[in-house]
Amino acid sequence: MTELKIVLGHSVAHQVVFVGPFGVGKTTALRVISDIPVVNTDVDSSEAMLDSTVQGKTTTTAAFDYGEWRFPDGTQVALIGVPGQERFEAMWDVMLPRSSAIVLWLYGDRDPKLAECRKWMNALAQRKAVARLAIAVTRMPADSEAALEPYRELIAQYHPLAPVITADPRESSDVLQAITMALTSPYAPIEQL
Ligand SMILES: Nc1nc2c(ncn2[C@@H]2O[C@H](COP(=O)(O)OP(=O)(O)OP(=O)(O)O)[C@@H](O)[C@H]2O)c(=O)[nH]1
Ligand SMILES: [Mg+2]
Numbered sequence: 001m002t003e004l005k006i007v008l009g010h011s012v013a014h015q016v017v018f019v020g021p022f023g024v025g026k027t028t029a030l031r032v033i034s035d036i037p038v039v040n041t042d043v044d045s046s047e048a049m050l051d052s053t054v055q056g057k058t059t060t061t062a063a064f065d066y067g068e069w070r071f072p073d074g075t076q077v078a079l080i081g082v083p084g085q086e087r088f089e090a091m092w093d094v095m096l097p098r099s100s101a102i103v104l105w106l107y108g109d110r111d112p113k114l115a116e117c118r119k120w121m122n123a124l125a126q127r128k129a130v131a132r133l134a135i136a137v138t139r140m141p142a143d144s145e146a147a148l149e150p151y152r153e154l155i156a157q158y159h160p161l162a163p164v165i166t167a168d169p170r171e172s173s174d175v176l177q178a179i180t181m182a183l184t185s186p187y188a189p190i191e192q193l
Pocket of ligand 2: 026028060065082083
């Protein structure tokens with residue numbers, strides 16, 4: 001733990017936390033964008049192998065992922081991926097209060113989509129998270145504006161003007177857009193309004 005404190009303590013201007021369900025692509029997104037080798041705590045997971053929605057995934061994040069990304073002007077952003085599995089939720093309470101922005105990654109192709117979205121927003125609201133926030137919906141065609149409307153209506157009940165976009169965690173430009181939108185959204189409490 002001492003070593004991790006040193007890593008997390010250096011002079012980053014922002015910290016962005018990736019949250020979202022098991023297997024949605026948090027670790028993938030972090031790896032794709034990080035300028036440094038990602039500190040990763042993935043372990044073999046029998047659930048991962050059994051979960052038919054996440055084909056080919058054999059590991060899960062047990063503590064957190066850590067990476068960094070630099071804006072062209074040199075501003076450094078620390079990127080943290082926290083585990084999607086509920087039994088690892090203690091990591092949230094460590095990471096969320098330190099974060100300047102949150103990206104909530106969601107599945108766009110499995111039902112009930114909005115119930116899952118609500119569950120995650122409630123989890124953030126319960127922790128009294130105060131943050132900039134963006135929602136990145138994965139596994140959707142790029143021209144899915146109409147399909148994002150129900151997400152926008154739901155998110156607006158929790159956080160003013162949080163952007164909702166489609167993003168593929170395997171594409172660096174999409175991940176970058178999600179991070180930038182999170183960092184430029186209003187800083188506000190996440191609570192059921
Ligand atoms: N087909 C498809 N696969 C995707 C997409 N996004 C992510 N994936 C795949 O889904 C898997 C996501 O795995 P991880 O990145 O480990 O997921 P995670 O959110 O870190 O999972 P936990 O840490 O265990 O909660 C990877 O195999 C990705 O390649 C997508 O848009 N389409
Ligand atoms: Mg992970």
